[in-house]
Amino acid sequence: MGNRREFRWGDAADEDEGIEGVLPPTQVIGPDEKGVKIIIEWRKREDGAKVKVTTTVRVKKQVKKLNPAVVRRRSLKKFGDALGQNASDNLTVVSTEEIFLERTRPAGQQGQKQEEKGAELASLGNASLIVCRTCGKKGEHWTSKCPFKELVANRGFNIGERPPGEEDLGTASVGPGKASYVPPSMRGGKQGDGESMRKGRDDNSIRVTNLSEDTREQDLQELFRPFGSISRIYVAFDRDTGLSRGFAFINFVNREDAVRAINKLDGYGYDNLILRVEWATPRTDRA
């Protein structure tokens, strides 16, 4: 409303192209009771075509109440030693170090709980969560508690190969020859180390895009924690500039939690941006 300028034919006459060449004036509709404002602009492209640009914005009014005494004191005259003081005195310095309220108890408690939960999950048969990186067995034990650990060290067989005693020792022969180097991806058939690690990464992994540059792991932790336990958060940073690249991966321990997070947070407004939350497409093997 309002800003629409009356269009006069005389305006067009001044232009070389005549009435066709004149762009309609910018039109602003709203803001309505919800604060939504629509701006319709017309631009001319280089090739002469007219382009209509419609921008929809929401106007929010933030009311901050201030104590009049405080406002008045904002402009107090300096006195005493503060009078001759200048910025180079460095009396007031913002700490360069980020300081946190370091939680005492929950650190230990939570860790314990998670471990317990892990054990529970394992007993429930959701065994794919625990994969020993030493022997490749699923759901029996953690890597650090692998009973074959010493065997690995003594016999010197490659990590990722099955321990002796299991039937198919022959899988190792997939590699070129016994003495030559076998790249990890070729070792022990498809039970390779890299495989199991990647599998862990793709499990219940969701991708969050359109994040603002300021978003850190901690923020995502806060955002996604309410849906369930998270096993990994990865925020992509640009290696050169150190800025966030605007997307992140989050792995949930439980698939249901991930589903709920996607349903709830896809299209959620976060830091003035609309988040896109979806399943992370499994990485296709790079050659």
Place this chain on the structure above:
Amino acid sequence: MRPILLKGHERPLTFLKYNRDGDLLFSCAKDHNPNVWYSHNGDRVGTYRGHNGAVWCCDVSRHTERLITGSADQSANIWDVETGAKLHTFSFESPARAVDFALGDKLCVITTDPFIGNPSEIHVKRVERDSSRQSNESVLVLRGPAGRINRVVWGPLNKTIISGGEDSIVRMWDVDTGKVIKQSDPETGHQKVISSLAKSADGSHFITGSHDKTAKLWDIRTLEVLKTYSTERPVNAAAISPTLDHVVIGGGQEASQVTTSDRRAGKFEAKFFHKIFEEEIGGVKGHFGPINALAFNPDGRSFSSGGEDGYVRVHHFDADYYHIKM
């Protein structure tokens, strides 16, 4: 959070106080000039020049007009907050220590140390609005406790005065009669010097910190110990959050032993405890000396700590602080 470091003092901090609106922070130290800072950005507004000794304590009137400071130069001064002008000096025979304005700012209480034969005393003075008519007369002088009286505050409706000090006993005095009405039970009370005492926002209870490595929460009317918070180091300062059920306790190894051990062994953190559950929530590190002073902003969104290292650190809480679950 990134704390703001204020380096306005050259010697250890002794006391911190926010005004009621929470926009100004007053700091006292063993150097002679108390400072006042904007609490939101740490800009120094001014210093109060005129004391000639360590300043132990201060209090600010309800509408941030007057500041009273107690100093080791055997005086307590009243200042104009906004100009730094000294309005009046109360002189004593011995160093002044704790000061507190009563509700309504018509009375103030000042304690003095035992000094060359004088016992420690608690003086109640009338504070005139017009400082030219200010008299030096004490309305009431209380004697009795042995040793220094490190902190003194007014009880509800200005009917009582609560004091705590080196004799490790918390006393409640009747202002009308000048008698001790109640005192803490030696069994449940503190075992060593009481170093700090701070009231809750509503004045219904208060917290004391002691060198016996505990802080205790007391009912201000019954002097009953409600809660005890135990730490590993002597407590020099304690404060109650005005908004959440948190208390913050600061302290550390005694200053004389600091140089003999590692910084981490000193436990120079401000420790947060849950007020009701008495459970430790966490710690905020940063000082490299014991914490001598702590104060919560009346809005509950920031707190500041002052250390033996001469720094004041103003911490504005991160958003996650408000959602801490036990």
